[in-house]
Amino acid sequence: MIEVLSVTKRFGDVRALDGVSFTARDGRITGLLGPNGAGKSTCLRILSTVLRPDRGSARIGGVDVVAEPLRARRLMGVLPHAAGLYPHLTARENIEYYGRLHGLGEAALAARVDALLGRLGLAAIADRKAKGFSQGERTKVALARALVHEPKHLLLDEPTSGLDVMAARELREWLKALRAEGCCVLLSSHVMQEVEALVDDLVIIANGRIAAAGTPAELAARYPERSLEDIFVSAVEDAAR
C-alpha cells in the first residue's frame, strides 16, 4: 500500500504540492491524473525518495520514505519519466546492474533476468546494446529493470508517453498482470482516455491539490451523465478557481 499524507513541496516560490493526501491499495492500479505541471511527477519523485517533502509524510508498504529511504526503495520499482538506459550496455546488463544494486546474488539474478526477458518478450534483443533500441524496447527494458527485485509496489511516471499503440497496449497488459499478482501499481498520466480502461482508482490532481478521487464508477455517480473526461475537466477547473 502507498500512503501519501498532507504532502507539501515548494520549489522556490512555486507550490508544487499543497497538502496532497491519497492512498493506493495493493492489487489495484491507481491513476494519478492531472494536466501538465499539476504536481504528478513531484508527487512520484517524493514517493521514490528522490525528492524530500517540505511537510507531510508518505509511506510505501508501511515504511516512511523520509525516515527510511533505503528500506522504502527496496519495496518499490520505479519507472521515471523518459528513464534512460546505458547505451553501451546490453539489455541484460542494464537490468543486471540494478539487480546487483538491489543486492541480488549472481545465481538468483541470472534466473530473475532470464525470466523477465522472457516474459517481456525481450529475449531476442537481450544481448544487444541498448544504443539502437526503439522507444518501446527502451521502456520495456526500463520496466524490467524496475521489476528486477520483485517489488510489491510499482511507480510509473507517464509510462506510455512516446510509445506506439501496440507498445502502449502491451504495457497495459503487463500492468494488469502485475495487479493480478497483488502488486500496488501507481501511475501518472495526463491522458484521460488512456487511464480510463486501465485504472481501478483515480486521483485527479490540479495545481498541487487533489481535485477528486475515487473509482471511475464513484466519480461517474458523483457527476451523473457526464463522461470521465468532462469530470476531469470540471474537477481541474474547480481546482483552478
Added chain:
Amino acid sequence: MTAVGGVRPDSGRPGALGAIRIVCRKELLDNARDRRTLFSAFVFGPLLGPVLFAVLIHVLVVQTVSTAEAPIEVPIVGSELAPNLVAHLGARGVEAAPSHGLEKFADAADAVESGRYDAVLLIDPDYAERFSAGETARVTLVYDRSNTRAGSRVQRIRAAVSSYAQQLGTLKLIARGVDPDVLSTVMLDELDVSTAAGRSIVLLGMLTYFLLLATLVGGFYLAIDSTAGERERRSLEPLLTTPVERSSLLLGKMAATTLYMLLALALTLAGFTVALGYVSLEPLGMSSGFGIGSALAAFAVLAPFAPLGAALMTLVASFTKSYKEAQTYLTLVLLVPTLPLVFATMLNVKPTGALMWIPSLSQHLLVTAIVRQDPIPLAYVAQSALATLAAAALLAFIATRLYDRERVLG
C-alpha cells in the same frame, strides 16, 4: 548464495563497499565500450607525450651537435687584408664565405638585420697597415643578439678571433724577451657542478607535465560520462531509486575514474621508457636515467595524484548541466598540472619538506628528482602522498554533499 560485494542478509541490499564495487565495475565496463573514451585515455594520452618528447629531444640533440661541430661560414669583408687571421679562423672551423656586395659597415648591418647572414666580420681597411706598424688592428663583428639561433656561432667566431689575438700577443712578448706569464696575474678556473641530467630542467618539467596530463586525460571522459552524462541521458533518477546511498554511487564512479587514470599513467610511463630508450641524450650532456626502475618509482610517486584528479573532475562535472558544459570546464581542469610546472621552472625550486604538502607540485619535484637521480627522502614521498590523498578525500566529500542535494537531478 554468494553475492557480489557482500549482501547484508537482514536487509537484502549491498553494503557500502559492495555498492561501490558494483558501480565501479559497471562504469569500467560501460566506458570500455566507448571508443572515444578508450582512444583518448589509452592511446592519445600515453602516445602523445612520449612521442612529442622524443621528437623534441631528437631535434634538440641534432641542433646542438650540428652547431657545435659543423664549420661556420661567415662573410669576411676585406679578407685579403688579413690572410693570417683568415687562415687561423679557418683552422677553427670559421670559414670565409664570399661577401658579395658587402663593402661597408652599413651593408653588413643591413644583411645581418634582415637575417641574410647570422654574422659578418669586417676587417678594417687600415688593418694591414696598423698590423705591420705593431699598432692595434681592428676587426668588427656584426651580429644580432636577439637571434638566439646564431648565439653559439657568434660565440665561436668571437673565441676564434680572441685566440688569434692572444697568440700574436704572446709571440710579441716572447720576441721582446718578456715571459708571457707576466700578463696572467689571476687565473680563473671554472668547475661546473651541475649533474649531467640537472641541465635538462625544462625538459624534465615537460616530462612531469605530460605525465600529469595523460593521467587526467585517462579519466576525463569517464568522469563526465558518469556524472553529467548520466544526468543528460536521464539514467540518474532511476539510479537514485536503488537502495544504495548516493555517496556510494559517487565513490564507485570516482573509483572507476581513478582506475582508468592509473592505467593511463602506467601506459604513459611505459611509453616514455620506450621512447627515451630510442633517443640518445648523451650528446646533450645529460644522462637520461629513465629505465624501468625510474618508471616504477615515478608511478609510485604519481599514483596518489589519480584519486585527486578523479575527485576534482567528478566534482567539477557534477556542477555542470550537460555533457558539453562538463567538457568545457574539465578542459580548464586539465590546465591544473601546468601551474606548478610554470612556478617550479621559473623559480627553479628545489624539493623541500614544505613544498611536499602541495599536490602536483610535490609530484613534479619528486619525479624530477627521480629522473635526475637525486636522492629522495622517503618522508617526502610519504608527505606528498598524504597531502594529495587528503585533498582527494576532501574533494570527494564535497562531491558527495553535492549529490545529496535535490538539484543534482538538474
